[in-house]
Amino acid sequence: MSRTLLIGLVGVCAAALLAVGSIAAPHEDGWHEEKSAYEMAREAVARGEALPLHDVRRRLQSVAPGKIVATHYEFEFERWVYEFKIVDRAGRLQKIHLDAKTGELVMQSDY
Structure with a gap:
């Protein structure tokens, strides 16, 4: 061959x-x-398995203040998470994962 x-x-x-x-x-x-991430998140919120995005965004600002540049809903770390990419006050791009059900911080890292 x-x-x-x-x-x-x-x-x-x-x-x-x-x-x-x-x-x-x-x-x-x-x-x-x-399904789209939007559909999965919307259905999870309706079933009470995830917090609404506006609640999680409020939690995000208390954990890592900055400008949100991207948001994703995905299954990572053996759970559903909201993943945010933010530009923090120092101008660094950060990736933040918050548990979709509790809003707790799962992971924070430089991007």
Whole structure:
């Protein structure tokens, strides 16, 4: 088998694996069809499993004051978290993870 053909096959296999990964997403009680982060957060708030974003943003400002430049809702650290990217008062970009259910700080790091 030629090297070019082998590289092409590896590329096709890698693309197929990436495509499969986008069909389903991990969930604390198994796998589910992919939904937008907005939909998952909204449903979790309605079920009482997550705090509303405005409450978590208030908590964020007490933990790490700064300008919010990005917000994500995702499953990390074996729990659902709100991830914020902020520019702090010193001008540094920070990544902050707050527990979606409690608002507690999970992780804070320079980005």
